[in-house]
Amino acid sequence: MGRKLAACIVLVCSIVVSLVLAEVLVRLTLPVDQHRDTEFSFYAYDELLGWTNKAGSSGMFRIPASTTTITISGQGLRDIDHVLPKPSGTQRVVVLGDSQTWGYGVAQTSRFTEIMRDSLRIDVVNMGVTGYGTGQEYLLLRRYGMRFAPDIVVVAFYANDLGDNTNDNNDDEFSYPRPVLRVCDGHLRVDNVPVPLKSQWKDHPNYFAVYGPVKGWLLQHSRLFYLGARQLSVMVDTFAKRMGWREEVPAHISDSSSQAWQTTFFILDHMHAWLVERDVQLVVAVIPSRDMVRRDVTVYEDQLTAWGTRSGVPVVTFNDLFQGKVDDLFLRYDSHMNEQGHMVVGERLSDVLTPLLIE
Numbered sequence: 555m556g557r558k559l560a561a562c563i564v565l566v567c568s569i570v571v572s573l574v575l576a577e578v579l580v581r582l583t584l585p586v587d588q589h590r591d592t593e594f595s596f597y598a599y600d601e602l603l604g605w606t607n608k609a610g611s612s613g614m615f616r617i618p619a620s621t622t623t624i625t626i627s628g629q630g631l632r633d634i635d636h637v638l639p640k641p642s643g644t645q646r647v648v649v650l651g652d653s654q655t656w657g658y659g660v661a662q663t664s665r666f667t668e669i670m671r672d673s674l675r676i677d678v679v680n681m682g683v684t685g686y687g688t689g690q691e692y693l694l695l696r697r698y699g700m701r702f703a704p705d706i707v708v709v710a711f712y713a714n715d716l717g718d719n720t721n722d723n724n725d726d727e728f729s730y731p732r733p734v735l736r737v738c739d740g741h742l743r744v745d746n747v748p749v750p751l752k753s754q755w756k757d758h759p760n761y762f763a764v765y766g767p768v769k770g771w772l773l774q775h776s777r778l779f780y781l782g783a784r785q786l787s788v789m790v791d792t793f794a795k796r797m798g799w800r801e802e803v804p805a806h807i808s809d810s811s812s813q814a815w816q817t818t819f820f821i822l823d824h825m826h827a828w829l830v831e832r833d834v835q836l837v838v839a840v841i842p843s844r845d846m847v848r849r850d851v852t853v854y855e856d857q858l859t860a861w862g863t864r865s866g867v868p869v870v871t872f873n874d875l876f877q878g879k880v881d882d883l884f885l886r887y888d889s890h891m892n893e894q895g896h897m898v899v900g901e902r903l904s905d906v907l908t909p910l911l912i913e
Contacts, residue, residue: 577778596624596632596684597730601748602697603690604723604732606630607656607683618780619885619892620659630698632656633667633680640703645911646677648699650691651710652718654841655682657896659885664893669900674907679704687718688818689735692825693744706835706910708903709825713843713854716807716814719821722746737820784887803853810857819861826867835910838862838869839903842876844889850877870906872899
């Protein structure tokens, strides 16, 4: 019995030492910070929009790929405070979008909106809010965006916006509840408002807490566990697609008649008509997805380009510029663009907007 106990102790100690050495090796070879413990401090609950940028908040924002300084202005933007009312003779572009526009993981001065501001030499207002879908962006535009008196409104569309436009998130413990715009008798109706004030706002001070105390602690403090969990998730997803258990491109994405696309098109149509009445040009920019670029899937670009052709709205795509450059243009271990990716998007958008502003 004594020998068995000793053997068990040796085995346990060997495993512990091996894990510690592996953790040290990962930290030395992959010096990334997986913490996201400050993310929620930059958001404020809003009964119509679900959440907004928290005006006046500031601090360090840590994700696996980077650590950045965040400052939210008094106008509720991760941006400078813009002069109101707009000075006579000033041209102004308002940009709506989610975390890609907000600048998840990159410095404020490195985002594509700052590239546009420097290139076009006009006032560019970044109204990006992490996690937003097209419907929330439209509500944000109508509630706050028009005070900036834009000449052009750019809607930055990202792959997950399609699902965001039909999902209220009420039953998702990893996401805040959101308003949903629904098509009803040819009109848009705002549902799920007032947006429920769920436990996410009160019980989870950091992102990892929703996984529970043990897994959450490991995800937040062990880079070995964190990277292993991420890699396992990718392997499971890839295996499921190869086995045919999961579609390479789900039907609701590939089929333009799906509820997700029809709702998204209707929101964009409504936004376009509303802006035309105010003599404001709408432009849609389709922000590249790491996964779609890697697999050379252009379904989002194709669907929105076809919509833009029907509607007379310029649609800007970037997949051709990102193809073959995934590792160069996206953050490490993350689906968001890095500084180089923002540069590419900012330069092309500047080229597209230049003739529109001259007009």
